[in-house]
Amino acid sequence: MSLFKEKFNEYIRFTERNLKNYNMHSSSTDAQKNLIDSMNYSLEAGGKRIRPVLVYSFCEACGGDYRTASAPAAAIEMIHTFSLIHDDLPAMDNDDYRRGKPSCHKAFGEAMAILAGDALSVLPFGIIADDDKLTENQKIQIISHLARAVGKNGMIGGQVIDMENEQRYDVDEANLRNMYKHKTGELISVSCIMGCICAGETDMRKIEAAAEYGYKLGLAFQIVDDILDVTSTTEELGKPVGSDEEENKTTFVTLYGIEKAQSIAGEITREAMLLLENFDNNGFLMELTDMLLNRKN
């Protein structure tokens, strides 16, 4: 196994353990137990855990111990999970499956899914505030960045743009980039920022490079998604292919075709890698970036 793969697996194991510990059953009523079960159901549904891995690896790239970042790493994965649960709801994307399993509202009912998402939107801020490894100053910085990245001008704002684009036939590249930047980029960018802050990084040049890297990685990630939706198989992808076309969505592939979309994703990935030159210990991040560009699902 490569050193990269070993480290990646170590990060994943650490994430899984922490997610479980931070969302333990500790309450007395059966009702609340059902809520926590529904939260855990979606938290444990897998996913790539890219956001926690970015938190850890930027913490290490800035010379920190990645274990310092356990709370922000769990927090960002909970926020991501909350957004998926609400995205899948009948009133939103109406998806019955997520990663091959029934989505939260199919498994637990719509009302419980709304509340599970709500609880996963709030718990992260408590986990960070109650952490015993970060200073009060680090916690406040992280909560401020996180709330901004998630909120009305961040990820949730991006979901609104995405929703309103569904009614439009004139979505151009600028609109699409803006939508991806908010809907996907903000959470990825803030993961990188939080990793730096956990390491006690104070060099604003580095923090800004991390933020910019995150936006570029998020955009490349999303363009690769657009490409896989037409080039992959349902088996490889773990979800139906061709859904973008079916839903009449504008993507980088519908705008430019597969080949040009691939070259744009490659170019953005190279720009992202250039930003990593700002960090001394960037070996893991270089391989991670390459892996995400060349992924098959």
Add this chain to the structure above:
Amino acid sequence: MSLFKEKFNEYIRFTERNLKNYNMHSSSTDAQKNLIDSMNYSLEAGGKRIRPVLVYSFCEACGGDYRTASAPAAAIEMIHTFSLIHDDLPAMDNDDYRRGKPSCHKAFGEAMAILAGDALSVLPFGIIADDDKLTENQKIQIISHLARAVGKNGMIGGQVIDMENEQRYDVDEANLRNMYKHKTGELISVSCIMGCICAGETDMRKIEAAAEYGYKLGLAFQIVDDILDVTSTTEELGKPVGSDEEENKTTFVTLYGIEKAQSIAGEITREAMLLLENFDNNGFLMELTDMLLNRKN
């Protein structure tokens, strides 16, 4: 106008101005403007603003300047508004009206209402983290208390108990008290706690008295709601009366009748007032408590 009423109005004006300022239009896309409009629509729908008033008045009861508490006061009203927006959704209580106006999902559509609620669940934590009047230590304490009061073992946990009780015919007083404590009591109790922290209060005896007062006020408030649902008129109440009976809900009135419910609410209110004896400047809070017990809507 009584001194009490003057102070009450001053608190309300301060709240309205801050809610507007903290949720300003600052973003560039029309889509995000629609999101912010939907958030403001529900924030501006009125309501009694009891929670911000409690934050301010406990801050003053502990010798602080109530203006120090602008961020936590706005935060708790946003959290309350988020819970109402999601409560009204078709999958939840399916209420088309809230305070005489179309509920958020009737005015903006279901998807936008889900996202408006989501944005209002996250914004409060950013507002507190970014505040320039509180110390880092105060902010961390407040965020920790707030996240716990809202989350799976707090208000959201209470909503799940309420939801599951709808399927049951054996709801007893203990269950009902536990449900009210979580669904209503937690936000009211944390409002009182946050006010103390804003004043820099460190006497744990006082903070615990404030928390306990909040639980008692929340319970009395809820029992008075149960009573008004059968004794008030739709005009006075601003919403249809008799809805509890129609929905077969167990309340203090269905358990004990109007007269005994009134005497229980009175007893709990007296206990709450006794707890206020822990505070030197408790005049406003005494009148507020009395007003809430004897309200007509």
